[in-house]
Structures are given as structure tokens and as C-alpha cells.
Amino acid sequence: MKKRFAVVLAAGKGTRMKSNLYKVLHPVCGKPMVQHIVDQLEQCHIDEMVTIVGHGAEMVKEKIGERVKYALQAEQLGTGHAVMQAEEVLKNKPGITMVVCGDTPLLTKETMNALIEHHESTRAKATVLTANADNPAGYGRVLRDDQDRVKKIVEHKDASEEEKQVKEINTGTYCFDNETLFETLKRVGNDNVQGEYYLPDVVEILQKDGDIVTAYQTDDFNETMGVNDRVALSQAEKWMKKRINENWMREGVTIIDPDQTYISPDTVIGKDTTLHPGTVLAGETVIGEECHIGPHTEIKDSQIGNETTIKQSVVHLSQVGEHVSIGPFSHLRPDTKLAEGVRVGNFVELKKMTMGKGSKASHLSYLGDAEIGDGVNVGCGSITVNYDGKNKFLTTIEDGAFIGCNSNLIAPVTVGKGSYIAAGSTITDNVPVDSLAIARQRQINKEGYGKKNQ
Template sequence: MNIHAIVLAAGKGTRMNSSLYKVMHPVCGKPMIEHVTLLLESLSLHNLVVVIGHGAEAVKEQLGNRVQYAYQHEQLGTGHAVWMANHLLADQEGVTIVINGDTPLVKADTLRKLLEHHQSKQAAATVLTSIVDEPTGYGRIIRDENGDVRRIVEEKDATLGQKKVREISTGIFCFDNQKLFQTLPQVTNENAQGEYYLPDVLALLQEQGNLIGAYATDDPTEGTGVNDRVQLAHLELLLRKRINERHMRNGVTMVDPATTYIDSDVEIGRDTVIYPGTVLRGNSQIGEGCQIGPHVQVIDTKVDDFTRIPPFTAVGDVKKGNKLRAVGGAAGREEILVTADARR
């Protein structure tokens, strides 16, 4: 079976109040759109389409020819955005994942389980859902008396009763690809926003006698998106916590994980101790048995096994034109890494 994916990345991101295109804002060392693209590439897709609009050139420079592009010149809603990929995907057989470009917390395993659930139920569409304590702002999952998904109601269109529903849509879907593109032209913009909502496809498919499925993730943070800088900081906090926990489970000691900042591509050997205030950025590789910090910054640097980096030290390309080199430690003994003082 062919698997396709459409990444929605054409939004202006007005509330970010930034000249930088929303999905290009970095989270733990990489733009959000890069996180999402790498996630999807791990699924061995047949087609990967990124829908772009404002800031298109920045996204194209980041992703290059790894993906196909569709353009949404007018912001008319998520349904309209998916329709922009019509010329690339409409005739394709298989299943299509639709995901937002500002959701870097989604896990590959979750998407695989979503696909498996979709196929096992032989559904026309399947939505990734989550149960949350505070559903305000999210589309609510409305089920029928049999427990099947009836529709998704957006916050601004929901009744008081529907707003009490705690099962929400993450905005991530699987569709039978041909049914998706056959149904999209039937979606109207008769709603509070005057937009063409992608979730309206679910109700239309059900009216045609198709089964609509739902797969609930047990991690409600996976569908977390970004509309402003406050949400961006929250998302970075969540991803940083996940990264730190992964390293600790792999044998790294962190004296204070809350003050340890590690980019997503950093590698760290076991039995290394990371002291508070440490920042490890870029493609840095830290060997085994090292002691880093406190208050150390390492950028794009390979640190040999059993190296000690003393407090208040900066290693790497700290600022333009100031490239610093790490001093390696021989196996079984410790060396002091002498670098520029970063306290300035």
C-alpha cells in the first residue's frame, strides 16, 4: 500500500509577531518544519507534499528537493490547503496522512499505530485524538450512539454542550487518498470563520456510508501546535524534557535536567555527567565518561571520551569568526578542556 503525506505549512503565523515564517522557528535546534519532515521521512512515504504560502522560499531553502511543494496563495482554511495538493495526489491510490507543520512533538510510532488502526478498520478516514483536561481552542470529537466518530466541531462553532467534550482532534488525520480528493470539493465555508475546514470531510464521508475511525494517543502533548511565542516556549520545554529523558535512560547523568538544554541532534556517551546550566547545541558529540559544566556551552563540537570541561566555558563556534577547538582526553584519564571564558 502506498502511503502519502501532506504537511500544512502555509499559515502566516501572525500572532508570532515575527518576520520569520512560523514553521521556520527553531525548537531544540531545528525548525519545526524540519522536525515534522524528518518524522515523515522515517515512514518511507511514496509522496511527501508540503503546502506552502507565506515564507515559501525559506521553507524551500530548508527542505530543498526532499519534498514536493504545493502553493496556497490565499488562506482559505485547512480543507482548501489540502486541495492545493490535488494536482500531485488526486489520482494516487493509498493512504494519505495530513499533519500540521508546527507539530514537532508527534512520534513516528504514533503515526505508525494510526496507520495500522486506519487499515485494520478499513476506514475512509481516521483522526488522531487525545483526552485533555482543558480542551478550549481545540476541535471536539463528536461521537454517535455507537461510539463512532460523527464529526469534529471547531471551538468557534461548538455549542455549550459540545465545548464540555474533552476528546479533541490533534489535527492529524489518515484518509483514503482518492476518497479525500473526491470529497473535498463538497466542503463549504458556511461557518463562523468563513473557511473550508478539512474536518468537514469526515461528516461528508460518513453521510456517504463510510466508516470514520479514531485512534487516541496516550500522550496529549503530541498534537501541540504553535500560534504565538508563549506556545513556542511551552513546546520547546516539552521537547527538551523528552530529549533529556532519552539521554538519561541511555546512561547519561544530569544533575539538574530542568537547567540542561540539549538540541535534538546531540549525541552523548554513557557515564557522562552533565552539570546544571549546560547547553549542548547543533551536531555536538560528547564522548563517554565526560564531565560537562556547570555553566558550559558546546556548539557543533566533538568532545572525546573522558574529557572534563570546566565551569563557565564555551566550546565551538560561539560567535562569528571565533572558532574554538576541543581538547580530547585519552581513554582512562581526564584532561582539562581549555577554552575561552563565556561569561562575557
């Protein structure tokens, strides 16, 4: 098999986005557009990938990392000029080069592989990815000859009335013989209104030279969508969300209202899990089997065990075990770890803490920087007081302890195994095993005080 190369065009500023954020970094379903492209290309057995950067180059490199090589297009002088910047990396290398725009996040590995295979099977020097558009206005039209090869690509503004009736459009994605590509790019001129070097001119030059130029047509026009403004961005978001949600439904996940459910491309969900409306699964989240998530729940970069229920809550960067119940209105902040059978109820906030098997904090508590053992009950309104204004300290609650309501545990402190904390106590010293700690002032009644202050 011939070597495969890829050039990702990601140097344009994207002025129509009217944004301080570089265009290809605008997210679709939580992931930058250019990252979608790189992810899909990596699954196409690409030997070398070059991303052309310009505006916001450092930000693009930060997002993509060392997965690709980079070439700088200091001046944006057209798509042909952009591809030329990859010559130093790819010149004189036999193989096939795919050129993809970084603002086409809906392209799939299946379509890319099919394009490459079509290019190889026809022994073409260039192959254009095309699609049928119901409304092709503004797109370049692909005109074929009687052998179904590409005769020419004509821009909408230059097309005759007859040519404008053609609905097959150029998507801006191509395959080329790598060596031919860079040889031909040197023959591309900039004698046009914009004074730029256009990549489609390579196709025209090759056709005139008598080389084989073909087209591969994808069945899904939406997949080829280029995002140039916020309207197109919202459309790409809609189609990506639909694709992701339908995939998981086919894999055995129940989504009650797909229009109101948002799943990142990197999320994994087990079968027989039910997602209720308003659920947001972001980042590299993993949901187990037979879970109930939502309604109105956000989970990001977290792992959720089987048969767990999370309602109207937020979970970030946390690990939740099996048979756990969370919510409604709970907040799990980063580095929270809940073991099997834990219950976290209404208005409970957890941060950087662990909770052992069967333990529960049913309502109105803050537990941060804590290690809580198995079978612990944390009463309503209890707080681990972990911060002294400069440093944070650890609270340890050992197995089977019972924390009465409205208790303050002033860290660093340890509550021993099987111990009880009386309601309303402020605990400043360690509590021994199997003890009862009472830390509150004795009640004093001042008779007649109310009448005196009337």
C-alpha cells in the same frame, strides 16, 4: 502494504506570533518546528511527502531542502484549500495520506505510525487523531457513535452545553484514503464566517455518505500541541526538552539538573557522561562516554571524545579527542582539532588550528591558523599573530617545542622540533630544530629617571 503519503501544512503566516520570522520556522530545541515534523514523518516509511508553503516559502525550502516536494498556496483560504494544492502531486494514487500541521513539533513517529496502523486495520476512509484535554475550551469536540466511530466533529463555538462536556478533542492531524480525500475536497464549500474551506468538513461529508470514519486517541495531549503564539512556543520548548533529557537519562547519561540542561534533538551522548547545569548541546553534536560537560558550557556541531572534561567554555564546529581537558572559560572556534590528552585552560581562544597529543595551552593565549605538534607547551599570554590586515597566515609549532610566556609568533613562521622560545619574545623568523630563540631588546636601566619626572 499500501503506499503512504503525507501532506504537511506550512503555509500560514502566524500573525499571533507577532514576528518577522515565518511561524513554522520558529525553533523548538534549536530546530524549526516544521523540520521536527518532516524528520518524524521520514521515519514512518512515507513514500511521498508534500509540504504546502505560502508565506516565507523560500525560507522553508531552504531549511527542509529536497527531502520533500512542495506545493504553493498563494492565498490562505483554509486547511481544506491548502491540502487541495497537493492534488497535482498525489491525485489518482492509491494509498493512505496523512495530513499534519507544520506547527505541531511534538508529534512523534510512534504516534504517527499508530494512527496509520489504526486507519488501515479499521478500513476507514478517514481517521482523526484525537486526545483528551483537561480543559478542552476552544478545541473541536469529537463525538462518537455506539460503535466507537466518529459521528461528527463540532467546533467549540457551535457545541451544545452537553457537547462541551466532551473532553476528546480534534488535534488537526488526519489519515485519509488518498483518492477519496481529493474527490471529497471538491465537495467542500466555504459557506462560513471566514469564507474558508475547512479540512474537517471532509470528515463530515464522508460520515454522511456512510463511509467509515474513525478516531485514534493518543495518550499524551501535550504531544498534539499546536504552536500559535510565543506562550505556546515556550510550552513546546519545555515539553520537547523534557522528552529529550529523559530519553538520555534512560540511556545512561547523568543530567544533574534537567531543568537547566538543553540538548538538541540531533545530539548523541555516550553512556556514563555527566552533564552539569547550564550545559547547552546544540546542532549535530556527538559526546563520547564518561565525559564531564559543564557547568555553563555550550557545544555546537562538534565531536567530543571519551573521558573529556569541558567546563564553563564554548566549543563550535570543532573536534576534540579523548582525555582532553578544556576550561574554564575557553573558546574553541570553528575548525579546531585537539588530539588525545590536550589541555586547554583559562581564557584560551583557539581558531582553525590543530593541537597534537599531550600539548597544552594552560592560560591566556590566542592560537589561530596554527598547526601545533605533540607535547608542545604554550606559555601564558602567547599569541599566533596570524593576520596582517589583509591576509591570514599559518604558524607551525613542531613536536616538543616550548613557547615561553608573552611570546608573539608572527606568521608565517615555523618553530622547529624541540626548540625553546624565550619569554617575552616576538618571533619573526623560523626557529631551527633544538634551538633557543630570544627576540627581545636588551634591558637598559636609566638611573634617576623617576626623580627627574616628579
